[in-house]
Amino acid sequence: MRQNYAFLDENSKKEIRRKTLKAIAIPGYQVPFASRELPIARGWGTGGLQLTLSLAGQSDTVKVIDQGSDESVNAVNIRKLIQDTTGVPDTIHTDAATLIQSRHRIPEVPLKPYQILVLQVPMPEPLRPVEPQERVTKMLHADKEYSGAWLRLFEQIMNYDSITEDADYPVLVEGRYVMAPSPIPRFDNPKMDNNDGLILLGAGREKKICALPPYTKVKSLAFEDYPFEVESFDDVICRQSGLTGVYMDELIDEETGETYYQTNDTSYMQEAMNREGSVK
Amino acid sequence: MSTHDNIALSVRGAGKFYGDRCNYCRNENNPLNNNICPYCRTVFAVDDVSFDLYKGEILGIVGESGSGKSTLMKMLYFDQERSAGEYYITGYAEGVPNVFTLSSQHRREIQNEILGMVYQNPVYGLKMDFSSMSNIAEKLIAAGSRNVGEMTAAGDHFLDKVNIPLDRKFEPPENFSGGMQQRVQIAKALSNYPPILLLDEVTTGLDVSVQADVLELIKEIQRELGISMIVVSHDLAIIRMLCDRTMVMLNGSVAEAGITDQILEDPKHHYTQQLVYSIL
Numbered sequence: 403m404r405q406n407y408a409f410l411d412e413n414s415k416k417e418i419r420r421k422t423l424k425a426i427a428i429p430g431y432q433v434p435f436a437s438r439e440l441p442i443a444r445g446w447g448t449g450g451l452q453l454t455l456s457l458a459g460q461s462d463t464v465k466v467i468d469q470g471s472d473e474s475v476n477a478v479n480i481r482k483l484i485q486d487t488t489g490v491p492d493t494i495h496t497d498a499a500t501l502i503q504s505r506h507r508i509p510e511v512p513l514k515p516y517q518i519l520v521l522q523v524p525m526p527e528p529l530r531p532v533e534p535q536e537r538v539t540k541m542l543h544a545d546k547e548y549s550g551a552w553l554r555l556f557e558q559i560m561n562y563d564s565i566t567e568d569a570d571y572p573v574l575v576e577g578r579y580v581m582a583p584s585p586i587p588r589f590d591n592p593k594m595d596n597n598d599g600l601i602l603l604g605a606g607r608e609k610k611i612c613a614l615p616p617y618t619k620v621k622s623l624a625f626e627d628y629p630f631e632v633e634s635f636d637d638v639i640c641r642q643s644g645l646t647g648v649y650m651d652e653l654i655d656e657e658t659g660e661t662y663y664q665t666n667d668t669s670y671m672q673e674a675m676n677r678e679g680s681v682k
Numbered sequence: 683m684s685t686h687d688n689i690a691l692s693v694r695g696a697g698k699f700y701g702d703r704c705n706y707c708r709n710e711n712n713p714l715n716n717n718i719c720p721y722c723r724t725v726f727a728v729d730d731v732s733f734d735l736y737k738g739e740i741l742g743i744v745g746e747s748g749s750g751k752s753t754l755m756k757m758l759y760f761d762q763e764r765s766a767g768e769y770y771i772t773g774y775a776e777g778v779p780n781v782f783t784l785s786s787q788h789r790r791e792i793q794n795e796i797l798g799m800v801y802q803n804p805v806y807g808l809k810m811d812f813s814s815m816s817n818i819a820e821k822l823i824a825a826g827s828r829n830v831g832e833m834t835a836a837g838d839h840f841l842d843k844v845n846i847p848l849d850r851k852f853e854p855p856e857n858f859s860g861g862m863q864q865r866v867q868i869a870k871a872l873s874n875y876p877p878i879l880l881l882d883e884v885t886t887g888l889d890v891s892v893q894a895d896v897l898e899l900i901k902e903i904q905r906e907l908g909i910s911m912i913v914v915s916h917d918l919a920i921i922r923m924l925c926d927r928t929m930v931m932l933n934g935s936v937a938e939a940g941i942t943d944q945i946l947e948d949p950k951h952h953y954t955q956q957l958v959y960s961i962l
C-alpha cells in the first residue's frame with residue numbers, strides 16, 4: 403500500500419486545518435478535534451504531531467525539539483516520521499525553520515512572522531485540577547468563571563508563601579479565555595505575549611487544539627500583591643557556553659558533586675558558541 | 683412585580699418539575715398524588731410558590747422531608763434551573779429583570795456578589811482538601827478580588843467571627859469536625875457581605891451543643907450585619923428561635939405563611955396543626 407503524504411489522509415488533515423482555523427479565530431479557546439491514531443503512542447506528542455503533519459508543505463523546513471533538545475530520542479523519532487512521510491527538509495536552527503514542533507519549551511530565538519510553533523500539550527484544560535467534569539469546565543469557560551484557576555494559585559501562596567507552579571502556568575488570552583500553555587517553564591510565558599509568530603497547541607489524548615495568533619495579548623495570572631515572576635538566570639552562567647540570562651538546566655557534576663548550569667535550548671547554545679568561535 | 687423599599691427579593695409562581703407534564707397535570711385544579719401526577723408521574727418538587735423576603739429579616743421555611751425546601755433554595759441560588767416562575771432581586775438592576783431568565787453569566791454574577799449559600803452538607807459548599815483560608819478566598823475571588831492581602835484579612839476576620847482558631851486557618855476543612863466545617867461554610871458565605879444569605883438545614887446532623895453555637899452565630903450575624911436570610915429547617919424549635927416570619931411547605935407548595943409566633947400558636951392549615959402539635 404502506498405503511504406499517504408504526511409501519513410494522515412487528506413480528509414483528516416483538512417479537518418485538523420479547519421479546526422486550527424477555528425482555534426485561530428478564537429484565541430485561547432479549546433477547539434475539539436477528531437484526534438487520529440498515529441504510529442506513536444498517545445501522550446507522546448500526537449496532538450502536536452497531527453498539527454505539524456496537517457501543515458507541512460513542500461516549502462517548509464521543520465525543526466523538532468524536546469525539552470530544548472533537537473537530539474533527544476522523542477525529537478528524533480518525531481522528526482523522522484515527519485521526514486519519512488513528507489520529505490521536507492529539517493534543521494536545528496530556529497531561524498531557518500518555518501514549522502517548529504516543541505515539547506516543554508519555546509525557543510530562545512523569538513519567533514518570526516513566517517514561523518509556526520506547534521506545542522505538544524498533555525492537559526489542555528487549566529481548570530481540570532479543580533473541576534474533574536468536562537461538561538462543567540465548558541460552562542465555566544462560557545461564563546468566563548475562572549475562580550478555580552485563581553484559587554489554585556492562592557492555595558499555593560497559602561501553603562508556600564509563593565506561587566509554586568513553575569510549568570504550565572495559566573495565562574489569560576486576549577482578556578477572555580484562561581489557557582494552559584503546556585508544561586513550558588514560567589520563563590517562557592512572556593514570550594507568548596504579542597509575539598510575531600503563530601503558536602498552535604495540540605493535545606492528542608484530550609483531542610483539543612488551541613491557538614495564539616500573532617500579536618495576541620497573553621497575560622500570566624497574578625495577584626496585585628503577588629505579581630507574576632519568571633525564574634531568573636541572570637546570576638548563573640552556562641558552564642559550557644558562558645551564556646547567561648537564558649533558561650538553564652541545573653545539573654550535578656557526577657565527579658565533583660557540584661551543581662552547575664547548562665543552557666537548555668541546545669541549538670541556541672551551539673549557535674552562540676559558533677559565533678563566539680568565528681569571532682576568535 | 684413589587685419594588686417595595688423593604689423587599690430584598692420576591693418570588694412569584696416558582697415551579698420546578700421533574701417530567702414533561704401531561705394535559706391532566708397542566709390543569710392546576712386537578713389533584714396530584716402528593717406531589718406526583720398520577721398519570722405521567724411528573725414530580726412537582728416546587729409548585730407555584732410565591733413570597734417576599736424583607737430586608738434584614740430571617741424568613742423560615744419549614745416542612746417535611748420531600749416538601750421541596752432544598753429544591754426551592756437551589757433555584758434561588760441558581761444551582762438548579764427553574765421550570766416556571768419569576769424571581770426579582772432588589773439589589774440587582776433595581777429589581778427589574780426576572781433573574782430566573784438571565785444568562786448564566788449574569789446569574790453567576792448575582793450568585794457571586796449578592797447571594798451567599800450554606801448547604802446542609804458542607805461537601806457542596808467547600809473544597810474539603812483546600813485550606814480553610816482558600817475556601818473563603820474562593821468566594822472573594824469569584825466576586826472579583828485579586829489582592830491576597832485583602833482576602834486573607836477578610837478570611838481572618840470571618841474565621842474569627844465563626845470561632846475557628848486562627849492557628850488552624852491553613853488547615854483544610856477535611857481535618858475539621860462537622861460543626862467546624864459548617865462554621866467555615868458560614869464564614870465563606872459571609873466573606874463578601876452578601877445582602878442575602880440562604881441557609882439550608884445548616885444544623886442538621888450536628889451535636890445539640892454545636893447546634894446551639896451555630897444558631898447563636900446566625901442570630902448574631904443577622905443582628906450585626908443586617909443580612910436578609912432564608913433559613914430552611916424541619917425543626918420547629920429552630921424556626922421559633924430564629925425566624926420573624928415562616929412559610930410552611932407541603933408537597934412543593936406553600937401551605938401557610940405568616941408571623942412565626944402566630945403560625946406556631948394558632949396554625950390555620952391542618953398540616954401545620956399536625957406539625958405544631960406533634961412537637962409541643
Ligand SMILES: Nc1ncnc2c1ncn2[C@@H]1O[C@H](COP(=O)(O)OP(=O)(O)OP(=O)(O)O)[C@@H](O)[C@H]1O
Pocket residue numbers: 700717725726727728745746747748749750751752753754916
Ligand atoms: N432529580 C429529581 N428527579 C425527580 N424528583 C426529584 C429530583 N430531585 C428531587 N426530587 C423530588 O423533589 C421533591 C422535593 O425534594 P427536596 O429535596 O427539595 O425536599 P426537601 O424539602 O428539601 O426535603 P428534606 O427535608 O428531606 O431535605 C421530593 O419529592 C424529591 O423526591
Ligand SMILES: [Mg+2]
Pocket residue numbers: 751752753883
Ligand atoms: Mg432538603
Ligand SMILES: [Zn+2]
Pocket residue numbers: 703704705706707708719720721722723724
Ligand atoms: Zn401529568
